[in-house]
Amino acid sequence: MNLFGVHAREYVAKDRLIYGNRHGQILSSTHLRPTLASLDLAHMTIEHERKTPASQSSSADAAESDLEELSEELLTDSPPEEWVADYLPHCSRMTLPLGEDFEGPVSATLVRCDQDPEPGSALPPVLQIHGWTDYFYNLPMAYQWIERGHRFYALDLRKYGRSLREHQTPGHIEDLTEYDAEINAACAVIAAENPELPAPVISAHSTGGLVATLWAERHARGASALVLNSPWLELAGQSPARAAAEGIVTPLNRVNPTAELKVPRPENYWQSMSSQAHGEWELHPRWRPRVSFPMTMGWLKAVFAGHRRVRQGLDLDVPVLVLLAEKSAFRTQWNEQFQESDSVLDVDLLARRSHKLSRVVTIVRIPRAMHDIFASAEQVRNAAFQETSKWLRGYVG
Structure with a gap:
């Protein structure tokens, strides 16, 4: 992650959505993105706003609505321990209550694809965890897991996607270990529904890959395997620049964890x-908006702490597959290369950091893949899943 283009001179207002034409002109640039070392502090501002506890908003129940109808409203919690219809066809969702934090009630959402694999399959279920400013929407990926013989579940973490509420700061968290609560709750539901099956395969993308990796370190044998799709294991840039960024964030976080780093x-x-x-x-449009969620000091501190833990070296006791794009491409304007390369993370740096996860890690580079490899062009994502399936046959079954 590169702080989402902090070098750019074109600033996007906090809540402004800039809509473009699908067939509009493709703008390109020959200038590579500078590393974090070139971050211009003169053009960075911090906005302070500490929210007070609030009751959960009363938006209309949209469980049976389609995507267009959901666009103006966030969801409400489902009844306790009850599956309700999701907006994705043939899927259900269940609210996982997580108590309260300083903003009010907090919950996560477990999504289940209701199609079962072929009868008699003894393969572990799959739990998918999304990345930053993201949620579960990728049904083609889910169907590939089901066709392989796995029951499929996905988790929308607190303050993301189906779990985001009006009173919350999107994506905000101050310690990545807090996510243990929803991952453990999701695994408990999955185990209760599949008592005869092994622990789930955790398939996680980007920031979710970092979260899942650190969770697996703290929960021995909690997963059958980790499939990490472009996991965000390190901040892009040279070591001094990363240290400088952490040095900026740490004192600001002490003042106000919800203060936003105002960058493009x-x-x-x-x-x-x-x-x-x-x-x-x-x-x-609200769960995966055109621009990323604002980055808070608390969130940045939590991510930097996770990166530091990976840098120190882990010793995971589960098989680990890391899927990465073949190359990265950084530009200030949209470029066709973005659809065939990782435009968010430095994949070479991720490959080096992946060796810190365990003594045995499999790294596969996928040609023409985007940052989210399973959301790349159909031919590319199919090739990636074939590699995943081949690897699983050796380690899981």
């Missing part, structure tokens, strides 16, 4: 993904 948030990656631009995916 380009929509380049969204353009590569969305069917409203150059991509193929229909994305929820």
